[in-house]
Amino acid sequence: MSRYRLEIRVTPRPGILDPQGKAIHHALHSLGWNGVDDVRVGKAIHLEIEADSADAARSEADAMCQKLLANPVTEDYEVYQVEEA
């Protein structure tokens, strides 16, 4: 068993209105960053998992996302940075 460090990024699905992203978009424009076309706000969840392999750690994280960490109606998720801690 090794320890793996994973980052899960949960973001609003395309087409789902993201009110927080919209508000930040407005704020960036009012600060002069007029080149910003779109802002989406998600969340990052950092996990440390004991698992037999990087793949096993990843598939466990995937199951966690499907059951609890992301809501498939409104959110997408991706699992990143599989590395041994």
Next chain:
Amino acid sequence: MRVAVITFPGSNCDYDLYHAVKQVGAEAEFIWHRQRGLDGFDAVLLPGGFSYGDYLRAGAIARFSPIMEDVVAFAKRGGPVVGICNGFQILCESGLLPGALIRNESLRFQSEDCLLRVERNDTRFTTDYRAGEIIKVPLAHAEGNYRASDEVIAELEAEGRVLFRYVDAQGDATPEANPNGARNNIAGIINAAGNVMGMMPHPERAMESLLGSENGLGVFTSLVATPVAG
């Protein structure tokens, strides 16, 4: 009739619901979320509040509370289940109702009276209203913006499963009458079997005209008056 009011850590409308059930002449009992079993109950209510601090997503963690397994089983047997505000969010997270409730379009916590159109009075939650009746009840939430896929929204509309809709004084579901950006001004829905209902506004806070409105009473009198199935 014996009604269970489920209390989660962070629930804050449980006493309002308890009082509402008593007011319409039924027995009410608090059930702590770690308890198990709902034998002997005729209806289950999930209160508003901030279960688990709304961490992760509103309702996401409460949905895995031990009692929720029993609530799901109770609903599958056809028992009536009502979720109000956070209770509605928990029902969506648990899959007993379709869709999800996301941050209000305004980004603000909306706390105000709203007008609702009762779309049907042939459900066990609305028999004491007239179809099309407009009622005034308070709402108080930050995540009440109802979302679902186009297919699900079309299905809800086609099957008449939108039970309450935000409207203006003329009864029109205008964008101005929509407090949170919910699709199709949806304030409350029922499941396909008609025994599970979720709504964002608070009928339990509109039970006495002395306190502003008694328009919420009908939800509870209807629930209590409907004969228990099975």
